Amino acid sequence: MDDQKRLDMSLLKELIGASRIRMASSESLFEKMSLPAGVVSPFGLLNNTDKDIQVYFDKEIMSE
Numbered sequence: 001m002d003d004q005k006r007l008d009m010s011l012l013k014e015l016i017g018a019s020r021i022r023m024a025s026s027e028s029l030f031e032k033m034s035l036p037a038g039v040v041s042p043f044g045l046l047n048n049t050d051k052d053i054q055v056y057f058d059k060e061i062m063s064e
Contacts, residue, residue, distance in 0.1 A: 001058035016056065024053075 001007065013021055026037040032053060033044040045053060 001061055005058065012056070 009021060013019070024032070029035055029037055029040055029044075032048050032050070033040065034047045035044045042055065045055065
């Protein structure tokens, strides 16, 4: 989502039907995507051999 928007974590949990959500730690990002924090992009998912990362995009950003 755009960096000017605010994420409502409670609403996101409801929308995706999750009981718990969390942002990845720096250590987890490196372990799962082989990328340091600050340089993460969707292309890093190519490194996620376990295919256990879920990514959600805001509808508004998809039109940019």
